[in-house]
Amino acid sequence: MDKFLSLPKEKQNKIIDAALTAFGTNGYKKASASDIARAAGISKAMVFHYFGSKKTLYLYLIEFCGATLEAEFNEKLGAVNDFFDRLKMISGVKISLMKKHPAILSFLTSIYFERDKDVQGDIEAILAKGGSLRNKVAFDGIDTSKFKDNIDITLVMKMIYWIGEGYAAQSAHQPDIDYDVLAQDMNACFELLKNSLYKEEFV
Amino acid sequence: MDKFLSLPKEKQNKIIDAALTAFGTNGYKKASASDIARAAGISKAMVFHYFGSKKTLYLYLIEFCGATLEAEFNEKLGAVNDFFDRLKMISGVKISLMKKHPAILSFLTSIYFERDKDVQGDIEAILAKGGSLRNKVAFDGIDTSKFKDNIDITLVMKMIYWIGEGYAAQSAHQPDIDYDVLAQDMNACFELLKNSLYKEEFV
């Protein structure tokens, strides 16, 4: 593992992204070391030289994602109480995550649904430990009084959630996407909803 | 192939759904006949007994989806020009497709991104032939004058697209989902947007 960490950062990232993509799209079992090596432009032997085993690599990726996520959140997530401002922050976090590691979001959702017995226990342990993150993005303490009175806020949140999942799915399939355009679209989306759903004195 | 078609419909569907799921989540190459057989509750030998080869099964599934799609569209898609009414119809079509075959949507999007050389040629040929379907769902001939003047309709369509992708992705991971609840949520979504984005005389 220290073998890997002493590599130049650029090479580390190439390997990480290759592995995130492979595991994210194929799951733990069906992602092979050869796939990862090929995508990273190294030989399969190096994968094991750096990480020792496929499982070690997988667990390292989870840890890496956790750290990356946390760092990004700590950097960008301030104390914002407005619903849409917080949404913009979250989508900003997602976008900059994807700029650094395009496959990170699809990998993160994939570990959530991973069922392979080789790793499921370890995943649960790690996720349980890192549950604190979720608190920071949860939508409590939100000022709902700004919405028009007849708006079903639960529905709005579902809708927002679907939008987020949808654009994550799109970017997973379309690797050469322009993230700045995506960010603009997302923010325009939120602006549109805000203008439409807030009472007029708050838009 | 006629071996398969002379099976009771229920068994056919179980095999079809197993295959749709396997190919949809793992792609052509990484979905194995054993996976499909296990999920369908039959032996691997039967898969080859029914379809002869993995490729034949895959191409049959594409054809099957095309026919199913077309039947569903012909049944439900009338001449509706209102933007949101048409959306509701489309989501209605999607929902009833998923009720019949839960993995059909994820399979359909997966064939769009399939890159395996064994099948890519055949896919292109079939998709080219079936391009006529796309005309029926395209958003031309839509009366855009009902929207408030400051609404960016292109953005609205992107948003709608993301919502659709998002809830398809969700249902792909969550197999025991209640489709009627999903349908209600989707329609409520559209209703909300309609109320918010249309000029008041059209809501």
Added chain:
DNA sequence: GCACTGAAAACCGATTCGGTCAATAGCATG
């Protein structure tokens, strides 16, 4: 008892799996 049939187990050669290792290429130092 016998023939037929639908299904599964066992099996086939080939490929791929996770993982290892000897050999090599590059490169600094003498």
Added chain:
DNA sequence: CATGCTATTGACCGAATCGGTTTTCAGTGC
């Protein structure tokens, strides 16, 4: 140029799995 060192690799390992075939077998009608 020789030497040692390190990073990297192609070749290789036994085991598993691949797509696909053959054999076996349980059930059923006669």
